[in-house]
Amino acid sequence: MRKLKNSELNRLSVDGFKEAKKTPIIIVLDNIRSLNNIGSVFRTSDAFLIEKIYLCGITAKPPHKDIHKTALGSTDTVAWEYAENTIDLIEKLKTENIKICAIEQAENAIMLNDFNVESNTKYALVFGNEVKGVAQDVVSASDFVIEIPQFGTKHSLNISVSCGVVVWDVFGKLQQP
DSSP: OOOOOGGGSOOOOHHHHHHSOOEEEEEEEESOOOHHHHHHHHHHHHHTTEEEEEEETTOOOSSOHHHHHHHTTGGGTSOEEEESOHHHHHHHHHHTTOEEEEESOOTTOEEGGGOOOOTTOOEEEEEEBTTTBSOHHHHHHOSEEEEOOOOSSOSOOOHHHHHHHHHHHHHHHHHOO
């Protein structure tokens, strides 16, 4: 086997990305403090043609060199918007018939592998602060709470890793007929 060159990967141009049909997923970052995590979420969002990212509360906004370091230009492709208050944003998204999914460990959470997507439904996946997680008022306002199954000694995954795992899973489920 031979590794492919970047020129052989047939990736979209920036304009091609902006014109492409997007995956009906919105990502909400609830008070993320790490600029590298924010950049990583942008890069994952680019990879899966995510419709939009909302940066809420203390979550930093592009342009910033530490976001750019991990985003590798995806802040130029993925649509994003800043919202000061996460719960206000959640209430707005709900009026647009978007299903809100907090990614958190909570009572009656649905394990990611057991989460079933509905066709013709748009989902907002909410990822929380590296220490405190998704704020309780946001968890309470969510339509679903999804938990990533874990089997080791640690209680959580890094937010950018969580985003990659959940987006990959939901993206795959949305692609099924």
